[in-house]
Structure formats: structure tokens, C-alpha cells
Amino acid sequence: MAHVRKANRGPSAAAANRAALVTAARELFATTGFDAPLSAVARRAGVGQGSLYRHFPDRASLALAVFEGNVAELESLAAEPATTLDDLFARIIEQTVASVAFLDMVTSADERMAAVRHRVTGLLAAKLDQARRDGAVRADVTTGDLLLVIGMLAGMLKRTPATDLAAVAARAWTLLRRAI
């Protein structure tokens, strides 16, 4: 993204800077990965490092802002009674193909991410119950297994070249779907 000429001083610039940072981070997390240097995020946003760290004291804060939308979308999808466990997984995989960093965050051991992980886990658990009642999954599958499946997808996709992401994710999910 080009450095846009903008009012970059005073209170009114704060919100614009924050938004630019989130956008830049989303793009960099998608292309470079979750480990993208924060200095690169600031540069791409056309913003000083000082501003970046003022708005987001650490990587987790930034990631939370970037992916809040993803989680909210999953939540509203799950709120639909017609949504199945498979639908939920399909959406998660779409989001992951768009940016592997999303699963990185969900499976991260970082304390700050725990809240996000729990939100996603909760959605999965509810739909798992429903799927089990419908006989759509094997009887012995637990919520932990679903997290395991997500962890396996995330870890594998993380080392997949971007060009193959969609195809590999599709095949991996075909295989994993047989397992649960």
C-alpha cells in the first residue's frame, strides 16, 4: 500500500493511524506470516514505530485487532442454527487460506490469545455436540480432537507455499474429515 498523503498530526490522525496499522498488519501477516517484523508493519502503514507501539504495545494486541473480525464472523455464523460443524470448519479453512496467521493465533500458546482460542473452541464444542447427535461425526471425537485437527492444519499450512495453499488445504481437510 502506498504511503497516502494525510493529515498526520493532531488527535484526528490517531484513529486513521490505528486503522492503517491494522490494515498493514493484516496484509503483512497474510503474506509474510505471523512473524512479520513490526517495524515492517509501521513502514507499510506509513507510520512511525512510536505510533505503532503506542497503539499496540505488543504483537498480541495487534493480532487481536487484526483478527477480531474473523472471530466475530465465526461467532455470527455459529449463531445460525442451520450451521453445522462442517460449515464452521469450512469457514475457518477459508480464513486460514486468506491468512495462515489466523490459525497461528488460534493455536498460539501465548497467554493473550487464550481468550480468542476459548471463543473459537466454544463455538466448535457446541457444534460438535450437535454433530454427534446427528451422527455426523464419530462417537469418540472430543473437542480436544477438534483442536488437534486445527493444530495439524495450521502447522502444515504454515509451511505450504502460498500458491498451493488452497489446494493443499482442501485435500488436507478431505483427509482429516474422514478422521472425525
Place this chain on the structure above:
Amino acid sequence: MAHVRKANRGPSAAAANRAALVTAARELFATTGFDAPLSAVARRAGVGQGSLYRHFPDRASLALAVFEGNVAELESLAAEPATTLDDLFARIIEQTVASVAFLDMVTSADERMAAVRHRVTGLLAAKLDQARRDGAVRADVTTGDLLLVIGMLAGMLKRTPATDLAAVAARAWTLLRRAI
């Protein structure tokens, strides 16, 4: 490993230093992971960085030396006609639990590792043919799928705390076995 008092000068020390480096690297790769700093490897081996880089110009050379034993073991296991695809996977998983870095290497995109990956892939392909003839795996499973499965295991185990490794690996394999 304690720093052992040894003749550490002259030609005769070269072999000992090399062995110490491989041992130290094996231990560090197992505990710290494949990304362990090479300087830490040299320190643990009680050897200077100069010696490390003389024996192993880059991380790949060192990894090759460390895991050559693993690959050789798989090859001799696969040479047994009685060995099944499941046996091979079981051994790979054991090796991975001992050191996640092994799968890191097999699934690495690094050019230098390609030879190792091909050796392992060859073994899997042969046993896959056999398994398919025996009806032990689904008809549509390809060699690529096996690599996918290995990639999923590797990626997931990489972010599993060492204490849970064995249990998580076992459950993950139970799930994945259903998929192939």
C-alpha cells in the same frame, strides 16, 4: 553434557570435535528445537564457533549429520519385507517424539534436505503400494497424501509442549490413521 578434558589441538582432535558437535546438536535440536542457535551448539560441545563452522558450513550440514542415523534406521526397517506402512509410520513417530526436529527436517523446504526427504518418501511409496494391495489403506491415498500426513504431524507436534508429546502424537496418529 559436561565439557570433557581432551586433547583439543591437532588433527586427532578433529574427529572428536566433530562427534561432540553432532551429539550436542542432537541434544539441542531435541530440547530447544531445530532452530537452536548454532552458537549454543558450539558452546554445549565445548568447541569454538570456528570449529563448528569449519566442520559444518551451515545448519543443513549439521542436521544431515545428526539425522543420518534416523534415516538409515528407517531404511533398514523398510528393507524387512514384513514391515508394513503402519510399522514405518510408527517408527517415524517414535523418532519424532524423541526429537521433533526430525520431521522438521523431512518437511523442510530447504534444498539441502531434499535428498533426505526423497529417501524417506521412497520408503513410504513402496510400503504404500504394498498396503494398497493388502487393502490396508483406502484406494485413493497417494504418496503425496502421506507427506501431507507427515507435514500435519510435524507442524502440530512442533507446537506441543515436550511433556505432552507422546500422548498427543499417539492421539493424532489414531485420528490420521483413519484418514488413510
Place this chain on the structure above:
DNA sequence: TAGCCAGCGGACAGTAATGTCCGAGGTCGT
């Protein structure tokens, strides 16, 4: 219109890892 001050940008200090270089000092041949 004038001046205050919130908020900005980027320089910089701190930290960590990689890979090179070279003086020191054992080893081996004579």
C-alpha cells in the same frame, strides 16, 4: 490569530544470532 500540547516520526539503544578471522598452541615428521 496565537500559543498550547496531543500525538507523530524516526533515531537509537538493547538484544540476539550468524558467520569470519586470526593469534595461540598442540602434534607430528624429521
Place this chain on the structure above:
DNA sequence: ACGACCTCGGACATTACTGTCCGCTGGCTA
């Protein structure tokens, strides 16, 4: 016994990223 040679160890130059600090700027209020 002695010296040339060879390898060792670790200091150091380099590169990369994180997070802090501070002087400056320009919008807002009076």
C-alpha cells in the same frame, strides 16, 4: 629435540528486529 603446520577457540563484524525516547508539528481552543 625442534620447528612447521594445522586446527582450535573465541572475539568480532554484521545483520536484523524490538521497544523507547524525545524534539517537532500543526490542529484546536480561546
